[in-house]
Amino acid sequence: MTSWSLRCRELAFPVDTERAFAALFGVGRWAFWLDSSLLGGSARYSVLGESAGPHEEVLTERVGEGGETIFDRLERRLADRRRVDVPDELPRELACGYVGYFGYELKAHDGAAGPHVSPLPDACWLAATRYVGVDHEERRTWVVELVADGEPAAWLEEAAAILTDLAAASESAGQVEEPGAARPGGSRPGVPSGGSGPEPEPWLDRPRDAYLRDVETCLARLRAGESYEICLTNTVEMPFTGTPLEVYRRLRRLNPAPYAAYLRLDGVHVLSASPERFLTVDREGYAESRPIKGTVPRSGDPGLDELARKELLTSTKTRAENLMIVDLVRNDLGRVCEPGSITVPAFLALESYATVHHLVSTVRGRLRAEVGPVGAARACFPPGSMTGAPKLRTMRILDELESRARGIYSGALGQFGLTGTADLSVVIRTAVIHEGRVTVGAGGAIVLDSDPVEEWDEMLVKAAVPLRALPPAPETAPETAPGNAPERTF
Incomplete structure (x- = not known):
């Protein structure tokens, strides 16, 4: 049986993650960047890397094709990889196993099969074979490579040399801090520095009148006792021209987020500025979720911004x-x-970000001994903040109202570690780029005292977050709703 190990080298200097990603992983087919901004200690580690080389592995699933579920495959592969030798000097949170996403339509595995089919895989997970791990709190960096017994860690040595050269060039140019570092307070609240992006409304799958009718339908279902809360969503879809990585670099400047991420998946690009933790599992077996419910836009006027905070609270x-x-x-x-x-x-x-204030709660529990991180994620999926309650019945109502698959949006994104850990975000404030098109999902929770117009406005505020980083939209919007366009496949 092949034995495996993670080889690592700690660097003696901090790393500019933007330049590091571009230099090491800028052109690979299967690349990832889990990009913490360390806002208030919400997230501490960043991981940037790829699945490449002799041990490249990509796991995908499309709902309805049958066979082993992605949850079962991940559990089996992680069980195999727990035999990987992890060096003591590498923080256990940086012993990455697989990085990727679960799409919303995987709800079918929980008895909520729906009528909509995503044109993209419903799950995609990459074996992390080559990566750089960053501890922002301690300002420490490791280069890591997965190798089989007897193999040289050739990529590790090459990557360490490249990063050393980058650091030397930055120092000689007087660039002490990362130019694109996602830090709080870098721009005036409510007015991110630069860029307004396209307006979401002309490109929505369901226009204003249709969305308002859907909210009214939700209210009727609530009054009938069919649900307590319904998380209704809409989708922006428009043509895309530009470079996805450059757009993501712009997004992380405009909207720093603790669970930001960029995935490049063989032509599919996921650009996320998520502020919400779906699930984390630590080394002691504690699982934690931090659902967000309650959002108001920020103002550049300090007095109005404080008023918005108080109204939300x-x-x-x-x-x-x-x-x-x-x-x-x-x-x-x-x-x-x-x-x-x-x-x-x-x-x-209350948590405050560049463009919005949120209300966040934390729920924590200790997993039973026989339950691992993948099992915990499956039990909690899809994120409750994206469905409503009760979950199963409410998802069926949403399938009746929403006109297309949510796809990656509303799912979960992040990593499962080799030492029994996990860290997953909720896929919100996210753009997905594929075959010259970009989609952005947004929505909100409908409860009995919801006002349809206010729900419409809140949905637009959320949709605008990733759109701010995009290049200008075409001068004319589509004559028909984007949802009626032919589906594109992966």
């Missing part, structure tokens, strides 16, 4: 939204956690 509607999703997440975690271990360490905590 005192809103009975947002409190109800958040409470119902917290109860849902507690129920999801309760399926896989030890009895009595689930707690809510934080409820309705």
Whole structure:
């Protein structure tokens, strides 16, 4: 049986992750960049790398094709890779196994098969064979390569040399800090530095009148007792011209986020500025979710911005939204956690980002001994903040109202580690680029006291976040709704 190990080398200097990604992984087919901005300690590590070389591996699934589910395949492959020798000097959070996403339509595995089919794979996970891990808190960096017994770590040596040269060039040019570092406070709240991007409204799958009718339908279903909360969404789709990586670099400057990410998946590009943690599992077996419910746009005027904060904190509607999703997440975690271990360490905590304020709660529990990170993710999927409650019935209502598959949007993105850890975000504030088109999903939670016009406005605010980084839109919008265009396949 082949034995495996992670070879690593710690660098004696901080790394500019933008330049490092471009230099090491700028042209590969299967590349990833889990890009923490370390906002308030919400996320600490960044990982940038690829699946390449002799041990390249890509796992995908399309719902309905049959066979082993992506959850089962990942569990099996991670069980095999737990025999990988991980050096003591490498932080366990940086012992990466697989990086990728679960798409929303995987809800079919939880009894919620729907009528919509995504043109992209419903899951795609890359074996992390070559990568750079960054601890932002300690300002430490490691170059890591997965090798089989007896193999030289040739790429590791080459990558370390390239990064050393980059650091020397930056120092000689007087560039001490990373120019694109995603740091809070770099621009005036509500007014990101540069770029407005295309307006979402002309490119929406369901225009204003249709969306308002859908909100009214949701309210009728709520009054009939069919659901308590319905997370209705819409989709922007438009032509794309430009370079996806350059757009992502712009996005991370305009909207720093703790769970930002860029994935390049053989022609599919995922550009995420997600502020929301779906699930993390630590080395002690504790699982944590941090659902967001409650969003208001920020203002460049300090007085108006403070007023927006206060209105969000005192809103009975947002409190109800958040409470119902917290109860849902507690129920999801309760399926896989030890009895009595689930707690809510934080409820309705306010978090502020470049363009919006959010209300965030934290739900935490200890996994049962027989449950691993993939099993925990499956039990909680799709994220409750993207469905509503009760989950199964509400997803069926959403399938009736929404006119297309959500795809990668509303799913989960991140990594599963080799040492029993996981860190996954909710795929929101995200653009997906494929075959000359870009899609952005956005929506909001409908509860009994929702106002349809306010829900429409909130959806536009959320859709605008990734759009700000895009080049200008064509001068004319489509004559028909984007959702009626032919589907493109992966």
